[in-house]
Amino acid sequence: MSTKLVTVWISSTDSYSERRLSPHLLISQLKTKLEPITGIPINSQKVALNLVPGQSHATHSIFLDDDNRTLLEYGVQEGSTIDVIDTDPTSASKAGQYNDVSGVEKFEISPEEYAKRRDTLRAFKERNKLGRFADEVKENESEKKDFEEVEEDFKILFPLGSRCEVSGSNGTSASRGTIRFVGPVEFNKTHAFWVGIELDEPDGKNDGSVMGVRYFSCQASHGTFVQPERVTIGDFPTLDPFADEEL
Secondary structure, three states, X not given: OOOOOEEEEEEOOOOEEEEEEOOOOEHHHHHHHHHHHHOOOHHHEEEEEEOOOOOOHHHHEEEOOOOOOEOOXXXXXXXXXXXXXXXXXXXXXXXXXXXXXXXXXXXXXOHHHHHHOOXXXXXXXXXXXXXXXXXXXXXXXXXXXXXXXXHHHHHHHOOOOOEEEEOOOOOOOOEEEEEEEEEOOOOOOOXXXXXXXXXXXXXXXXXXXXXXXXXXXXXXXXXXXXXXHHEEEOOOOOOOOOOOOOO
């Protein structure tokens, strides 16, 4: 027998609350639990299960009339609403006006609105990393660890301060420079990692800062960001622009 609990809404004229109940609870046991919650005596309770919150009782409610059946046998689901009607005509809270189930005013809430509320059991579990939220945290932590390991590998392959040569694009010649940054950037999420290079010549597009975020510092037009496959690490001294001129 499964011990998993289901989250349901308990609705009565004077109260509305969220509870966690066992689906194997007998209706007789349920009514005992409902009395202190709603203030309605067991013998005065008319209990209905609404499987589609926010819809009319007449269409979607099931009366829980058999005390020896369980909530599961009646088809209780996560997010169902249990409506408790006071059948005592002398009740101060009812005064007999809600004996007709279709006359009960129900609190309505969509799944989206429920997810946004911070006073629910779901919100509590999310804040404290319980239940399925604990699994999500573990998964996120695992992904973060993998990312950090790959990032560390890139930094080993492309050490900061290393001399390098950047292959040209669209027919341009190669450029030389020094690696100043390795990692993810805010301006382009298409690729996980970029290499930021301070070029020897003003062939770049920035000064190490892009869209207000600074990744490294260099002179204007000496900074560029490229993908790792365009970078070759090695002994690349600064080119002498007059090396080919005759004396």
